[in-house]
Amino acid sequence: MNRMLLVGASGRLGREISAAAQEKGYSVIPLGRNDIENISEFFTPTKENSIFKTVIVDVSLPEGTEKIADQLVKLDTKHTLNAWVIGTTGHSEELTQKIKMISSKTPIVLSSNFSRGVFFLEELLKAKTVTGKTVAELAKQLGFDLALWESHHTMKKDAPSGTAKTLALAAGISSDKISSTRVGSVVGEHSIFLSQGAEELRLTHVAHSRKLFADGAVDLCERILKHGLDKRLFTMSDALNQLMRS
Ligand SMILES: NC(=O)c1ccc[n+]([C@@H]2O[C@H](COP(=O)([O-])OP(=O)(O)OC[C@H]3O[C@@H](n4cnc5c(N)ncnc54)[C@H](OP(=O)(O)O)[C@@H]3O)[C@@H](O)[C@H]2O)c1
Incomplete structure (x- = not known):
């Protein structure tokens, strides 16, 4: 049992x-x-x-x-x-x-985050592309600038969140490129921004409930x-x- x-x-x-x-x-x-x-x-x-x-x-x-x-x-x-x-x-x-x-x-x-979606996002960032480089390394080689933003409820004591640090590590994003918002009762949202010239990609995980x-x-x-x-x-x-x- x-x-x-x-x-x-x-x-x-x-x-x-x-x-x-x-x-x-x-x-x-x-x-x-x-x-x-x-x-x-x-x-x-x-x-x-x-x-x-x-x-x-x-x-x-x-x-x-x-x-x-x-x-x-x-x-x-x-x-x-x-x-x-x-x-x-x-x-x-x-x-x-x-x-x-x-x-x-x-x-x-x-585990700073028990979510299977966040695990999947982390794996996605670390995954090897056909070039042999990870997704995050390839994005940088293509000239993308990477940053991370996270948002949580106002009761959350630490910032940036443990999940933000884990995802930033996987994507090679330095701590000065992480920003945090504490507002209302947001359960948790993490977005990785990849910006280059006139284009931008966003990889976002949203927690709808605990x-x-x-x-x-x-x-x-x-x-x-x-x-x-x-x-x-x-x-x-x-x-x-x-x-x-x-
Ligand atoms: N890994 C994840 O996916 C994930 C996701 C969300 C949150 N968290 C983490 O989970 C924790 C709880 O979050 P929450 O939103 O549920 O907080 P919460 O509602 O404030 O609950 C905190 C719980 O911890 C207990 N507690 C506080 N201090 C304690 C101590 N010294 N010894 C034993 N128990 C103590 C409280 O007991 P009393 O009733 O006696 O005060 C209460 O049961 C936080 O550390 C948060 O960062 C993790």
């Missing part, structure tokens, strides 16, 4: 993930702020724990991720935790180091629990690329 320990379950995204995971038959256990320090109970070798394949899905805030990391560094989760899927961004250097350390005993996927992130997160968990991941740190695209080869 599949079990999801969900941190951030009371939040906007957490509520969507909980519903999507339960629809797929997961036993969803919401872990609130004060439950994280007791997380070891899910990894002790009991008969009940042994019937589950377990993933932790973390859609809290970096402080929540830090609390989980502080517990997991102390635990032996080699055989009891199938993966820790982290959907938070804006981690400190110290937290990043802890996450790396934990990934030697538990597969970890760091459900797409929830469905993407559950789809990722399904693939991990079906095929398994190595014990190391993955980005969303690394993980999906490995899992979709299986």
